Amino acid sequence: MRSDITLQRLRAEDPNAEVVAGWTFSAWGHLHPGLTLEQAIERTKAKCGQAGVPSIFVAIQNETPVGTASLIADDMSTRRELTPWLASVFVVPEWRGQGIASALVRRVEAEATAGGFGRLYLYTPDQQALYRRLGWQGEENIEYRREHVTVMARQLDQ
Template sequence: MQSDIILKRLRADDSIGAVVAGWTFAAWGHLHPGLTLEQAIERTKANCGQAGVPSIFVAMQGETPIGTASLIADDMSIRREFTPWLASVFVVPEWRGQGIASALVRQVETEATAKGLERFYLYTPDQQSLYRRLGWQELESLEYRGETVTVMSRQLGL
């Protein structure tokens, strides 16, 4: 990752919140039938915690947001026993392949570890190799809202 890229915690009153919500809505809104962009923006604001769960982090290149990742309590309605979740890892296309997603994932892991969490989860339809490289383990593959996804977990502190 370039040295001029910083990771920051997103605040509910931050003007880039709508941009972040727009990215995640465009990428995964289809998994939430009936969800509007306006509702996605409100959800994003609600997940802007000050520490721990929930938290949203944004990769910034100067004043420009270029990626995001979240630590939230619940990301999969059919696996409510799993908590918390790494969610909404997204990097704008022109910035991909530069280690930004990995840095965002590590930031969320650091946040989770600092709050005493021992394990957390994610699901992905197509980024299993990225998460395996970062120490995540596959738990199961399943159909979720019309998409085949892999549920993965990470033991923290290892």
């Protein structure tokens, strides 16, 4: 990742919380029928924890947000027994391919490890190759909210 990009914990009062909510709403809002952008902003702000679960991280370049990732308790209503989850990994299209997503994933993994978790989960319809490169393993392929997704897990170093 470029040296001029930093990873920061997102705070609810940070104006970037609305930017991050807009990204994730645009990318995945279709998975939550009936959810409005205003509700998505409130949900995002509610997930801006001080540490541990939940937490949201944002990649910043010269005070401009360029990516985000979250650590949340559960991300799949059909797999509530699995916790915690890496979620909402997003990088602005023109910033992709520079290691930002990988750095955000590693930051969430570190937060989960610091919280005492031994395993972390995610689901993705199309980014399996990225996560495999980062040490994640496929657990199962299922249909979730009308999308074919892979549930993946990563064993965390304690």
